[in-house]
Amino acid sequence: MTPDDRKYAESHEWIKVDGDVVVVGISDHAQESLGDITFVELPEVGAEVTKGSDCCVIESVKAASDIYAPLSGTIAEVNSELDATPELINQSPYDEGWMFKIKGFDAAELETLLDAAGYSSFLENN
Amino acid sequence: MSIIYEKSIPNRQGVRLPACDVPVSGSIPKEYRRSNEAELCELSEVDVIRHFTALSRKNYGVDTNFYPLGSCTMKYNPKFTEKLAALDGFASLHPLLPQLRHGGLLTQGALAVCYKLERVLSEICGMDEFTLQPMAGAHGELTAMMLIAAYHNKKGNKKSEVLIPDEAHGTNPSSAAIAGYSVKPVPTNPENGALDVEALKSMVNEKTAALMLTNPNTLGIFNSDIHKIADIVHKVDAQLYYDGANLNAVLGKFRPGDSDFDAIHVNLHKTFATPHGGGGPGAGPVGVKEHLIPFLPISRVVKRDDGTYALNYKYPDSIGYIAPFYGNFSVCLKAYAYILLLGKEGLTEVSENAVLNANYLLHSLKEHYDVPCMRTCMHECVLSAQKQAEKGVRALDVAKALIDRGFHPPTVYFPLIVKEALMIEPTETESKETLDAFVEAMKEIAKLSETDPESLQQSPETTPVSRLDEARAAKMMDLVYTKPE
Amino acid sequence: MGYIANTEQQQREMLKTCNASSIDELFNDIPNSLKPKSFDIPAGKSEFEVCTLIQNMASQNYSHLTNFIGGGFYDHFIPSAIDALISRSEFYTAYTPYQPELSQGTLQAIYEYQTDIARLADMEVSNASLYDGGTALYEACQMAISTNRRNRIVMDGGVNPIYKKMLYSYTSNLSIDFCEVSVSHGQSDRQKLFYSLDEKTSAVVLQNPNFFGVIDDHSDIVEKCHSMGILVIQSTYPIALGLIKTPGEIGVDIATGEGQSLGIPLSFGGPYLGFMATNKKLVRKMPGRIVGKTLDNKGREGFVLTLQAREQHIRREKATSNICTNQALCALRAHIYLSLLGKKGLTQTAQLCLDKATYAKKRIKEIPGVDVMESSPTFNEFTISLPLDAGEFAGMMIDRGFAAGFPLGRYYEGMENYLLVAVTEKRTKHEIGHFAEAMEEALCQ
Missing domain, CATH: 3.40.640.10 (Type I PLP-dependent aspartate aminotransferase-like (Major domain))
Incomplete structure (x- = not known):
């Protein structure tokens, strides 16, 4: 199930607004295709990110994948639980496996992202 | 089998070095010296020979048997060189x-x-x-x-x-x-x-x-x-x-x-x-x-x-x-x-036989595995285990099942553009008998994928270890031996 | 012919299976326009003939000279057990351990090798090896750059000039700046080195013992660099590590070096062995193969290639290194060598080198007109000054049966009269004595 309380990027990140920050993680489809995740290199808190730029790396047994910032802004917080238990992304991609939070983003950029239905059909068509 | 460090006995040594024959003894000022000796293992020459001989027996080389690893040209290595x-x-x-x-x-x-x-x-x-x-x-x-x-x-x-x-x-x-x-x-x-x-x-x-x-x-x-x-x-x-x-x-x-x-x-x-x-x-x-x-x-x-x-x-x-x-x-x-040694004719024969062997495998296996591109191949052929994958037997399972049948597997999942790819390169040095035995094993695996796919997912069972947990290796990062507390 | 088994009869049977009438037909995809314009290769020969021919070529080489040349590549004793074990074809006819179930021998040996290197250098982790000491140093620089995302490398003047040249070649298409600081009295020049550090500096590259054979304690440099977020890379000589302060002891971030001295023959330049060790926090930036211990599906311990996601076959153009092999067989040689020597044997070998070099220095110092550079301590290699061109002098010594050393003028302008002399545990008192006498005689000429 693709939760409909959040937005999605075509590069398979999900983005959920939570007050004045957005929470970012990767979709169930993304964790499934990466396989067992073994390491996450998180961005630094305070780092400026721009939409579409790579800001962290996920390593699995099969691949090392860049994760792209879905919005421009400043990294407000990172999920440091992932340092010790990167498999949280496999186990709970939409909840405990969140990766980082962005503050100071432009709400208008949110509109460029897909909703749950849009993401699901994007997956079907690709 | 034990790590070599677990076999170490204090004060054993595998090499006898010459006695110092010069009338001086060099010294390094204290601030430039290492504080403790490197904790290398201490073994006799016999210990070392047995350890590595045992390790070699856990390996598989071209001299062991057929090694059709695609793109790697695992041909016989002459000894005189x-x-x-x-x-x-x-x-x-x-x-x-x-x-x-x-x-x-x-x-x-x-x-x-x-x-x-x-x-x-x-x-x-x-x-x-x-x-x-x-x-x-x-x-x-x-x-x-x-x-x-x-x-x-x-x-x-x-x-x-x-x-x-x-x-x-x-x-x-x-x-x-x-x-x-x-x-x-x-x-x-x-x-x-x-x-x-x-x-x-x-x-x-x-x-x-x-x-x-x-x-x-x-x-x-x-x-x-x-x-x-x-x-x-x-x-x-x-x-x-x-x-x-x-x-x-x-x-x-x-x-x-x-x-x-x-x-x-x-x-x-x-x-x-x-x-x-x-x-x-x-x-x-x-x-x-x-x-x-x-x-x-x-x-x-x-x-x-x-x-x-x-x-x-x-x-x-x-x-x-x-x-x-x-x-x-x-x-x-x-x-x-x-x-x-090979000379002009010998080199030409290398390619002729490498190509013949690959086409022979392709034609012997085309009924049993998908062929993404059916035409004359050169020195290697690419098959796909997609048909088998539908029954739950993936390219990796085919590879591991081959191990139990005495063969080194072909390259799997490469090239990336072929799903469930099996890339087979026999090389010129393999005989028809070897190729035939390999074909029989591949056919048997294809058949089992229809009748008993689960049996293939357990392979290999004849090796010192079976399928290893790669995710665990990447997470635990046990990269050097440490003595248990 | 060659190593082909199939008879003509078998080839015909196989062609039938392929629905082809001849082998030529299998090459139909190659049009006439693409057929070779020439293939002028001599006819094949028997094994006996090839051996005779190559043995004759071998005999033209002056490998019988008593060797005092080092320069980072040394004539150490190689125990026979290494060749005996390395010739087990289960090791040398295998390929990269992609199928771990069939490669536990290679994999466990590499894991043990990684342990050897880590313990030798007092570092936390090691990779499965790289091509040679020079490429290892280049990879270390890349690793530093990708870690702190700065692009300037400060290089100490004591680094092997061959490695310096390699670094310059490899980075010529990348935006990396180099700054070189010459040595002072043979050691790293702290004042100039510290002055050259800035906020753009990614790493400082040091060598111990350095190219001139001089040993140093780089702790102060490490301390200064770390205070500025600069990584320290140290290239080292594994036999010397039997006695000298280790990269780990002084807090070096990446230790590299040439492993040839660990049971690998000189073989006119290769194959050799690049080693690299680092700390856990940098391990994911470390290039090359790495073996890790894990469990199989029945709970048995075993070994696999790990952290492979960093590698070029997955990262493709994002990979910062394109090294996809290690020098497995050379690493195996080094591992067997260190296992045979053991803790005591390594220290003894290093001490013998030091003793003999000390004796050689003493003898050479007695020769009129020759001076030994002694302002800083050395290990088994040292610089001497001569009253004539060192290249010319080395030529005179060849006639007397000695490879006397390496003339520094080749790489350092103004050092034409200086010779770099190396002494390993293989040199006897007798040989050193003869060497000194021959020098004396040559200089009197």
Whole structure:
């Protein structure tokens, strides 16, 4: 199930607004295709990110994948639980496996992202 | 089996060193000394011999049995070349000796090997000049990309992109990137399994520095459009590079140099039968056409008018040093001896039999596995286990089931563009009986995937360990032995 | 012919299966226009003939000279057990351990090798090896750059000049700046080195013992660099590590070196062995193969290639290194060598080198007109000054049966009269004595 309380990027990140920050993680489809995740290199808190730029790396047994910032802004917080238990992304991609939070983003950029239905059909068509 | 450190007994030693025969004892001031001895294991020579003999028995090599690992050319490694490489005249020769004044005269034999191997490789590949310095295939690719970058820089060409087919070897893109270029993938034509020439035409422009091509490609398909491709590439003064990983298919049948390739690397450990060594050392000499010669790495071996050999460093446009000396010399020596033994006919027979063996496997297995591109293949054939995967038996399961049947598996999941790929390269040194036995095993596995797929997912069961948990290895990162508390 | 088994009869049967009438038909994809324009290769020879020919070539090489050349590549004793074990073809005819179930021998040996290197250098982790000491140093620089994302490398003047040249070649297409600081009295020049550090500096590259054979304690440099977020890379000589302060003890971030001295023959330049060790926090930036211990599906311990996601076959153009092999067989040689020597044997070998070098220095110092550079301590290699061109002198010594050393003028302008002399545990008192006498005689000429 693709939760409909959040937005999605075509590069398979999900983005959920939570007050004045957005929470970012990767979709169930993304964790499934990466396989067992073994390491996450998180961005630094305070780092400026721009939409579409790579800001962290996920390593699995099969691949090392860049994760792209879905919005421009400043990294407000990172999920440091992932340092010790990167498999949280496999186990709970939409909840405990969140990766980082962005503050100071432009709400208008949110509109460029897909909703749950849009993401699901994007997956079907690709 | 125990780690060697677990077998250590204090004060044991496997080598007796000479007693000190000089009347002085050197000392190092305290601030420069290490505080504790390195905790190396302490064993007798017998302990060491038994440990490594036991380890060797947990390995599988070409000498064990059939090793059809696609794209790796695991042919038989002749034994006489090992003996030659161990000759004291080569093995004890210090690489700085020829760098003494007139030092070349002290190493005429070794320099002759280098010079003559460069000449014979040039003739085999149709190139004008070779360097033996690159120490592996990927290192050869990188060297060639550096040569191409130097060529463009010298001419003032503003180039920024290297084109690479989507089926290419994984090291191609990183070689181009280190030479300072960005990479653009060129699609493969699904109809004939070869590079899509129309797509190439639309992608080549003034920014194109080079096209990296493997021919036959990783699908085992020979591309006969080379002249057309070369014209497209050369029109913008881009360079055509030949990844020689698959040269074993075309010895005496096709020379990259004749069809306008500008640079090439060859893998001596594949085509020219030097042992793979469990993952190295290999050697990846690079050949070039005349216009790239000025950029070759230094030093270069030259033959003087009086017939002697010497090292020359005076090439102002050279890319400089890419190896400390003259390449992996003893690997080059083995390849040279192999070429001398085979000669013209022998080399041609290598490719004829490699191609015959691959086609024989393809035709013997085509009813049992999917064939993504059914046409005459060269030295390797690519099958797909997609039919089996639908029953839950993936390419990896086929590979592991082959292990239990006494064979090394083919390359799996490569090329990336074929689903459930099984890339099989038999090489010329395998007999029909061996191939037949392999075909029987593959057929049995195909049959079992219909009747009892679960049984295959348990494989291998005959090996010292079964399927290993790679995720655990990456998370735990147990990379060095530590004594349990 | 060659190593082909199939008879003509078998080839015909196989062609039938392929629905082909001849082998030539299988090559139909190669049009006439692409057929070789020439293939002028001599006819094949028997094994006996090839051996004779190559033995003759071997005999033209002056490998019989008593060797005092080092320069980072040394004539150490190689125990026979190494060749005996290395010739087990289960090791040398295998390939990269992609199928771990069939490669536990290679994999466990590499894991043990990684342990050897880590313990030798006092570092936390090691990779499975790289091509040679020079490429290892280049990879270390790339690793530093990708870690702190700075692009300037400061290089100490004591680094092997061959490695310096390699670094310059490899980075010529990348935006990396180099700054070189010459040595003072043979050691790293602190004042100039510290002055050259700035906020753009990614790493400082040091060598110990350095190219001139001089040993140093680089702790102060490490401390200064770390305070500025600069990584320290140290290239080292594994036999010397039997006695000298280790990279780990002084807090070096990446230790590299040439492993040839660990049981690998000189073989006119290769194959050799690049080693690299680092700390856990940098391990994911470390290039090359790495073996890790894990469990199989029945709970048994075993070994696999790990952290492969970093590698070029997955990262493709994003990979910062394109090294996809290690020098497995050379690493195996080094591992067997260190296992045979053991803890005591390594220290003894290093001490023998030091003793003999000390004796050679003493003897050479007695020769009129020759001076030994002694302002800083050395290990088994040292610089001497001569009253004539060192290259010319080395030529005179060849006639007397000695490879006397390496003339420094080749790489250092103004040092034409200086010779770098190396002494290993293989040199006897007798040989050193003869060497000194021959020098004396040559200089009197």
